[in-house]
Amino acid sequence: MFEILNKKELAKNMVMYRVKAPHVAKKVQPGQFVIVRAFPTGERIPLTPANWDPQEGWVDIITFIRGKTTLKMAKELNIGDHILNIAGPLGNPTPMKKFGKILAIGLIAGIIEVYPIAKAWQRAGNEVVSLHVTPNPMIILKDEFEVAVSRHILESFDVQPHWGMDDISKEIVRRATKKVKELLENEHFDLVFVVGPAGGEKAVFNVVKEYGVPMEADLHSIMVDGTGMCGACRVNVGGEVKFACIDGPGFDAYKVDWDELIHRIGFYAPMEKIAMDNYLKALEDRGEQ
Amino acid sequence: MAARKIIKERIPTPERPPEERIKDFKEVNKGYTFELAIKEAERCLKCPYNYAPCIKGCPVHIDIPGFISKLVEYQDDPDKAVREALSVIWRCNTLPATTGRVCPQEDQCEMNCVMGKVGDKINIGKLERFVADYAREHGIDEELLSDIIPTIEKKEQSVAIVGAGPAGLTAAGELAKQGYNVTIFEALHEAGGVLMYGIPEFRLPKDIVEKEISKLKKLGVDIRTDHIVGRTITVDELIREYDAVFIGSGAGTPRLVNVPGVNLNGIYTANEFLTRVNLMKAYKFPEYDTPIYVGKKVIVIGAGNTAMDAARSARRFGVDVTVTYRRGEEYVSARKEEVKHAKEEGIKFEFFLNPVEFIGDEKGKVKAVKFEKMRFSDELDSRGKRKIEGTGEYTTLPADTVIIAIGKSPNRLIINTSNFNVEHGRIIVDENMMTSVDGVFAGGDAIRGEATVILAMGDGRKAAKAIDEYLKSKKK
Numbered sequence: 001m002f003e004i005l006n007k008k009e010l011a012k013n014m015v016m017y018r019v020k021a022p023h024v025a026k027k028v029q030p031g032q033f034v035i036v037r038a039f040p041t042g043e044r045i046p047l048t049p050a051n052w053d054p055q056e057g058w059v060d061i062i063t064f065i066r067g068k069t070t071l072k073m074a075k076e077l078n079i080g081d082h083i084l085n086i087a088g089p090l091g092n093p094t095p096m097k098k099f100g101k102i103l104a105i106g107l108i109a110g111i112i113e114v115y116p117i118a119k120a121w122q123r124a125g126n127e128v129v130s131l132h133v134t135p136n137p138m139i140i141l142k143d144e145f146e147v148a149v150s151r152h153i154l155e156s157f158d159v160q161p162h163w164g165m166d167d168i169s170k171e172i173v174r175r176a177t178k179k180v181k182e183l184l185e186n187e188h189f190d191l192v193f194v195v196g197p198a199g200g201e202k203a204v205f206n207v208v209k210e211y212g213v214p215m216e217a218d219l220h221s222i223m224v225d226g227t228g229m230c231g232a233c234r235v236n237v238g239g240e241v242k243f244a245c246i247d248g249p250g251f252d253a254y255k256v257d258w259d260e261l262i263h264r265i266g267f268y269a270p271m272e273k274i275a276m277d278n279y280l281k282a283l284e285d286r287g288e289q
Numbered sequence: 290m291a292a293r294k295i296i297k298e299r300i301p302t303p304e305r306p307p308e309e310r311i312k313d314f315k316e317v318n319k320g321y322t323f324e325l326a327i328k329e330a331e332r333c334l335k336c337p338y339n340y341a342p343c344i345k346g347c348p349v350h351i352d353i354p355g356f357i358s359k360l361v362e363y364q365d366d367p368d369k370a371v372r373e374a375l376s377v378i379w380r381c382n383t384l385p386a387t388t389g390r391v392c393p394q395e396d397q398c399e400m401n402c403v404m405g406k407v408g409d410k411i412n413i414g415k416l417e418r419f420v421a422d423y424a425r426e427h428g429i430d431e432e433l434l435s436d437i438i439p440t441i442e443k444k445e446q447s448v449a450i451v452g453a454g455p456a457g458l459t460a461a462g463e464l465a466k467q468g469y470n471v472t473i474f475e476a477l478h479e480a481g482g483v484l485m486y487g488i489p490e491f492r493l494p495k496d497i498v499e500k501e502i503s504k505l506k507k508l509g510v511d512i513r514t515d516h517i518v519g520r521t522i523t524v525d526e527l528i529r530e531y532d533a534v535f536i537g538s539g540a541g542t543p544r545l546v547n548v549p550g551v552n553l554n555g556i557y558t559a560n561e562f563l564t565r566v567n568l569m570k571a572y573k574f575p576e577y578d579t580p581i582y583v584g585k586k587v588i589v590i591g592a593g594n595t596a597m598d599a600a601r602s603a604r605r606f607g608v609d610v611t612v613t614y615r616r617g618e619e620y621v622s623a624r625k626e627e628v629k630h631a632k633e634e635g636i637k638f639e640f641f642l643n644p645v646e647f648i649g650d651e652k653g654k655v656k657a658v659k660f661e662k663m664r665f666s667d668e669l670d671s672r673g674k675r676k677i678e679g680t681g682e683y684t685t686l687p688a689d690t691v692i693i694a695i696g697k698s699p700n701r702l703i704i705n706t707s708n709f710n711v712e713h714g715r716i717i718v719d720e721n722m723m724t725s726v727d728g729v730f731a732g733g734d735a736i737r738g739e740a741t742v743i744l745a746m747g748d749g750r751k752a753a754k755a756i757d758e759y760l761k762s763k764k765k
């Protein structure tokens with residue numbers, strides 16, 4: 001049981017929890033994640049510590065409200081409450097060597113994972129340019145990035161009232177690819193790093209590969225245990241089956257089978273919708289919105 | 290003494306009818322009542338300890354005639370009968386409710402039972418289960434435990450255990466009884482290992498496993514779930530912080546068939562399928578949040594215990610299930626009882642089929658499996674099994690869901706982050722269960738690859754003894 005020490009709404013649908021989890025805070029490195037199980041009937045979902053303090057024993061996790069678990073956490077977990085399980089840290093730390101000049105891109109909530117990595121890369125002597133592509137109401141970590149890296153670029157836009165999630169995704173892809181192209185056209189980068197929805201990552205990759213710049217991406221495959229035991233997170237990298245939880249989550253973007261990844265991530269969407277709709281209905285019955 | 294009449298037939302244990310049980314995940318076999326257990330116990334010839342072939346067949350050498358005769362001897366006082374029988378079993382095995390249910394008895398204790406020469410062998414597994422169940426339901430195990438606890442002499446030294454499967458739990462229990470300070474580090478959110486995430490509720494109810502774990506807590510064992518050794522804490526750190534370490538991390542890495550299409554949606558490893566169903570309770574979706582996709586036609590690849598568990602779990606979603614195996618029926622490695630139950634439940638079996646391709650639709654979801662038909666060749670492999678060869682003929686079976694259950698290898702993480710000697714992924718130990726690193730012991734599937742619950746427990750017990758010796762000598 002892990003106590004919530006603080007909770008803040010950073011932006012629309014972006015909630016931060018500061019959780020007492022000394023076992024994670026002591027060990028976590030940039031690039032690693034945790035698996036959270038918040039409720040007795042809940043799923044295990046991967047989330048990323050954005051900040052942590054090994055002495056005080058807390059980690060900050062930021063959730064983007066996308067479905068039932070992240071919404072239920074926002075609705076039902078408050079300061080002083082406990083998260084049932086936080087396993088970790090998991091995954092491989094990102095290599096902290098000197099690459100030179102790095103473009104680190106976060107699409108919407110992907111920026112959460114980019115933050116600790118970009119900060120550490122800058123500290124390791126790289127020149128980091130960060131790019132956050134997001135709808136305006138979901139801007140987060142702007143001040144933090146401005147302190148942590150050489151240059152932080154915000155590529156944000158207003159969401160039109162009639163837009164659905166698909167329109168937002170399209171706008172993200174449109175803006176991300178345009179901006180990346182512009183940056184690569186005018187500046188030299190030694191590495192591009194991206195985190196976001198797989199479709200967006202793939203679109204960015206398609207631009208980057210035309211410039212031949214090395215590129216890494218954190219892959220968001222569906223995970224269950226996160227310890228290499230189930231194979232749910234398997235991805236095809238360079239023709240080999242890899243488990244994102246113990247071989248990743250970062251991989252060489254040139255080797256990833258993107259279409260397969262996109263298919264795998266979307267597989268449970270109909271069921272996730274059922275879970276979400278049931279929960280929304282339960283909220284309604286309780287008179288909440 | 291008048292010659293006793295020999296009862297040739299086994300006293301059966303009541304089972305729920307297949308058409309009822311495939312609708313839920315509740316236990317299939319109801320076990321003996323006290324009366325029935327006594328009847329079965331009376332069939333046993335109580336062979337002398339030094340001769341009894343059943344004892345030799347049990348990997349932990351439970352005094353089987355010993356516990357069975359206690360039941361018969363004290364049958365007028367059921368509580369006493371069970372208490373005495375349980376004390377005998379506990380000398381060698383602290384998880385009898387589990388082993389009584391899941392041991393491959395036909396290849397172990399029951400294999401050479403002398404009753405087999407004149408009739409049915411004694412149903413040792415079900416008797417063992419009966420003793421454990423009755424004891425649990427009547428608080429007798431708690432009583433026995435509270436007798437033990439005050440006699441434990443607390444020691445200063447501490448032992449770290451990696452993994453809360455049967456190997457780790459057994460080692461922890463034995464060491465705690467010796468008075469050591471024991472801490473278990475478990476990666477998942479619940480202790481139990483395969484007993485919790487792999488073997489389904491209808492074969493091993495989870496409250497039984499939870500009860501066993503609560504007993505360990507009573508013995509003072511500290512269980513830290515959510516701790517992944519190799520990441521949250523390394524083996525080197527454990528060596529520094531504890532006086533000895535036991536590794537029982539199991540064989541949790543699923544093996545995949547290396548053929549095109551293996552990453553299509555709808556293709557699960559048995560571990561993923563069973564973890565979703567058992568540990569995460571996906572069969573109760575959407576009451577529980579974890580989803581699972583079962584479709585209408587399920588193909589299971591493999592014919593071991595894991596395959597049977599996956600097939601029977603899938604069947605409980607009301608779908609059509611076929612188990613396919615590349616060899617013939619005589620090489621099926623699952624427990625006989627599971628195969629019988631699977632067949633009763635309407636699961637089909639197809640032999641001599643080897644998958645060569647998974648065929649998907651335009652959305653990346655599996656829709657069929659292409660198999661090559663196999664046949665026996667004249668050669669034998671290294672284990673004396675008849676080799677098989679392809680016939681060059683193919684067949685395609687439709688499938689919405691495919692579950693791959695062709696085996697597992699030891700967990701990689703712990704091996705990749707430590708420096709003990711390893712062979713084929715298995716940790717190497719000496720005759721005292723010690724690895725190549727001083728003070729680090731190991732047992733269970735981590736050293737054997739895929740084995741059994743009772744062998745893992747046997748290792749845990751043996752390692753606990755060795756650790757006790759090691760720590761005593763270290764103290765001097």
Ligand SMILES: Cc1cc2nc3c(=O)[nH]c(=O)nc-3n(C[C@H](O)[C@H](O)[C@H](O)COP(=O)(O)OP(=O)(O)OC[C@H]3O[C@@H](n4cnc5c(N)ncnc54)[C@H](O)[C@@H]3O)c2cc1C
Nearest residue numbers: 045046047048062063064067068069070220221222223272
């Ligand atoms: C390594 C890694 C790090 C992540 N870090 C963060 C983070 O810091 N902040 C954040 O908001 N999100 C992060 N995510 C994504 C996060 O896991 C999903 O947002 C979360 O699972 C959504 O759950 P839900 O029930 O709210 O939504 P659902 O309705 O269940 O799912 C919405 C979408 O989330 C994804 N998802 C669902 N279940 C899982 C699962 N078990 N594993 C992986 N993805 C899943 C799928 O793409 C799905 O379509 C990370 C994912 C990975 C793999």
Ligand SMILES: Cc1cc2nc3c(=O)[nH]c(=O)nc-3n(C[C@H](O)[C@H](O)[C@H](O)COP(=O)(O)OP(=O)(O)OC[C@H]3O[C@@H](n4cnc5c(N)ncnc54)[C@H](O)[C@@H]3O)c2cc1C
Nearest residue numbers: 452454455456476482483518539594733734740741742745
């Ligand atoms: C579906 C299925 C059905 C089976 N049916 C039977 C049966 O009927 N009869 C039978 O005798 N045997 C059966 N077996 C085999 C039996 O379950 C195993 O042989 C036995 O569980 C091995 O015990 P163990 O303690 O070595 O490992 P496990 O039970 O695998 O436990 C290992 C534990 O270690 C944890 N762990 C792993 N790595 C780490 C790490 N780095 N840090 C912390 N914790 C870690 C795991 O999460 C797990 O909890 C079956 C196996 C499966 C999968």
Ligand code: SF4
Nearest residue numbers: 347388392397398414
């Ligand atoms: S532990 Fe297993 S092999 Fe030994 S007596 Fe019990 S059921 Fe038989």
Ligand code: SF4
Nearest residue numbers: 333334336343402403
């Ligand atoms: S071998 Fe059979 S008959 Fe003899 S003691 Fe064992 S169980 Fe009883």
Ligand code: FES
Nearest residue numbers: 226228230231245
């Ligand atoms: S999440 Fe289960 S193996 Fe990666």
